[in-house]
C-alpha cells in the first residue's frame with residue numbers, strides 16, 4: 001500500500017484527522033480540491049482560540065502543522081474511489097484506510113443581488129454570525145420546515161425578525177412574508193432592503209438563509225457507502241466508520257450540522273480509531 005491512510009478533503013475535519021494521524025507516526029496523504037464550504041466568509045466565529053480568524057488562515061495553519069509530521073496536502077479533485085483487498089484505491093493511489101472529509105454545499109438563493117451580500121450580511125448560521133448582527137433588522141429566508149425553526153431561533157439575536165417563506169402556513173410567532181423575493185438591495189455588501197413581487201420593499205440589515213444542503217462529493221456513493229435519509233454519508237457515532245470497511249467519514253459530508261470546532265473534533269476522533277485499528281492489525285511502524 002502507498003499510505004496507511006488517505007484523507008480526501010483539507011477542511012477542518014480532514015486536516016484535524018491528518019494532524020492526529022501524523023502525530024501517531026502514520027503515513028498519510030491529504031488530497032484536496034480547494035472548495036471549502038465557508039468560502040464566502042471573511043471571518044470565522046465561535047472557534048475557541050481562533051474567534052475572528054479568516055477561514056483561509058486556519059486552513060493555511062493546518063497545512064503547515066500537518067507538514068511538520070511529513071504529511072503532504074496535494075491539490076487534486078479526486079474522481080474515483082473503490083474498495084480493494086485490504087484497503088482502498090483513490091485515483092490510482094492505494095491506502096489501508098480512507099477518511100472522507102469532503103464537506104457539503106449550501107444551496108444559495110437564485111435572486112439578483114445575493115452574491116454581493118453573501119458572507120458579509122447574508123449567512124447560514126446564527127451561531128457563526130448572529131452576534132455581528134445583534135439587534136439589527138433581520139430576515140430569514142427558508143422553506144417551511146426550516147423557517148419554523150430558524151424564525152423563532154433568530155429572536156435570540158434580535159427582536160426584529162421577519163421570515164420570508166412563500167410556502168409557510170403555520171403561525172410561528174414571527175411575522176411572515178409570503179411574496180417571492182425579487183432582489184436584495186445592498187450598499188458596500190451590506191443588505192439595505194428586500195424587494196418583493198407585488199408589494200413594497202422591506203428594509204432589512206442582514207439575511208439568514210437555509211434553502212437546501214447537499215454533500216459536495218459522490219465518492220461515498222461510488223464506494224457503496226450507505227447514505228442517511230438526507231443524503232449524507234452514514235458513519236457510526238463512536239468511531240466514524242461508514243458501512244464500507246476501512247472507509248471513515250467526518251465533518252459535513254457525514255453531518256451537515258457540524259461547525260468548525262465540531263468538525264475538528266470529528267476528524268480527530270476518526271483518526272484515533274483508524275490508528276487503533278491499524279495497531280490491531282499489527283501495523284505498528286510507519287510505511
Ligand SMILES: Cc1cc2nc3c(=O)[nH]c(=O)nc-3n(C[C@H](O)[C@H](O)[C@H](O)COP(=O)(O)OP(=O)(O)OC[C@H]3O[C@@H](n4cnc5c(N)ncnc54)[C@H](O)[C@@H]3O)c2cc1C
Pocket residue numbers: 008009010011012013014031032033034035036037038039040041043044045046047076077078079101102103104106119123124125128129216217219250251252253258259260261263
Ligand atoms: C458562509 C459560511 C460561514 C461559516 N462560518 C462559520 C463560522 O464562523 N464558524 C464555524 O464554526 N463554522 C462556520 N461555518 C461552517 C463551516 O464552514 C463548516 O463547519 C466546515 O467547513 C466543515 O468542515 P469540513 O472539513 O467538513 O468541510 P469543508 O471545510 O467544506 O472542507 C471540505 C474539503 O473537501 C474538499 N473536497 C470535496 N470533494 C473533494 C474531492 N472529490 N477531491 C478532493 N477534495 C475534495 C473541498 O475542496 C474542501 O476543501 C460556515 C459555513 C458557511 C457556509
